[in-house]
Amino acid sequence: MANSFYNEILTDHNMHPVHKHELAACSCTRDGVNPSCGDEITLNLRIENGVISDGSFTGSGCAVSQASADIMLDLVIGKTTEEAVRLSGIFTKMIRGECSPEEIDELEEAGALQDISHMPARVKCATLGWRTITEMINEQG
Amino acid sequence: MKLSERNYKADFPVFEQYPDIAYLDSTATSQKPRQVIEAVAEYYRSENANPLRGLYSLAVKATDAYENARAAVRDFIGAASEREIIFTRNATESLNLVACSYGRANIREGDEILVTISEHHSNFLPWQILAKEKNARLKFLKCSESGEYTVEMLEKALTPRTKIFACAQISNVFGRLNPIRGFAEVCHKNGTVIVCDGAQSVPHLPVDVRELGVDFLAFSGHKMLAPMGIGVLYGREELLEQMPPFLYGGEMIEYVTLCGATFAELPHKFEAGTVNAGGAVGLHAAIDYINALGFEEIGRREQSLTRLMMREMAEIPHVHIIGSDDPDEHHGIVTFTVDDVHPHDAAAIFDEAGVAVRAGHHCAQPLHKYLNLQSTVRASIAFYNDESDVHRFTDCLRTMRGRMGYGE
């Protein structure tokens, strides 16, 4: 039987997201959609001197997509945009099951989502926030 | 009510491999009994050649096996002749065949095509495309909140321009049985052709095309114990006769010259290319299995398990069943939502408990939009399920919100 990835970290971030709200004075906004679950998020970042000083998201969808976006913001707020893109790359690798334990450690709580690599149908849910932030930062140049 | 003592799971090798799985997704595809698996293997072991083509005795055997399957289908659905039974890949291909062949030849600008709002995409998209191509109008017949369509509702929706009405006998979301016989009567009075999608009805109850009076009936073998890749289109002979071929190639011609061809007789006119004889043999074995079991027993078991499931679900707070409250209107198909739990999360949690259910829009997006739902979870029952499957499902459902961090 499959291992549960509905652990406390995931359900907690789904039920009590810290970063799910509007964001005043945000410098960029981007929508992300995962048509398979119908997940939708709008990601907002405030970027000051190359550092993500604050971030938030709004939207709706499955627990995996919403919790993953919240966990991601926990991780990247306070970091540079470059660092955020790098961590997002590690997360994507982890979901593909290609990460070393050291790399997973860098992801902190997001490491709790690693078992999703066994559920191909849910990968898009888990990566929605991460994909969106990477696209957004890359677009900013 | 107690189910019969017989353990039907013993006929299905998949349950030997996975004794602890509660397979509640037979609406998507059924499991296959040993009798079907064996019949297909036996065909490939001892009868295989290219049917309808070869001039040697093994090819004759293959042709006989294939055509005997056709005769079994004819009897199974009460068609007048084997000429009315066309083998396809699945219900989807059957419905596309009708839209492409009959539809293109008969629909003109300004005509109307009527489909129900709950149709599977397979019985909706081909008509949407046809309507666009011909500048015809696609109209929707809307159901009541409990998923009911009545003959009166259809009568009101038909106009002198309605050329085709497409409707499932049983919706794969509601599980409700539509009054197809009454529909066919009012359609014919109106000069409208009725195309019936039997994908969910033919596996579960006796369907007789002449009694129903439908012009076309489509269904898939894989939902009724047969292998994937074999499906059926029934069409009334006089309509099929006038229709142009759907695909062109081998087997469907009589004579070919450099500037033209004459086409083969029914039903081969519609079966271009090498056919799925192994699949047809498997479908024949599936029909034999169902006939030996009997629809009475199938219906009795499915009804009793559906009642059990819905009775237990009614006691679980925050669970909402789509469609009728009456289990006898569901034919083993129970679609539902759980407050605050996304259907894909629900399906994943069911999977962790060894319960296989479907989540999503079940290829019925227009219906979900109409009901204002993004997606739903669907548990579906077949005769080979038993009470332990239902309990495994309801036990998991009871703890679902708790698992996601909500109070019970």
Ligand SMILES: Cc1ncc(COP(=O)(O)O)c(C=O)c1O
């Ligand atoms: C009502 C209905 N129609 C059509 C289909 C399409 O069947 P298939 O995918 O076998 O062509 C299905 C199955 O999903 C169905 O439930």
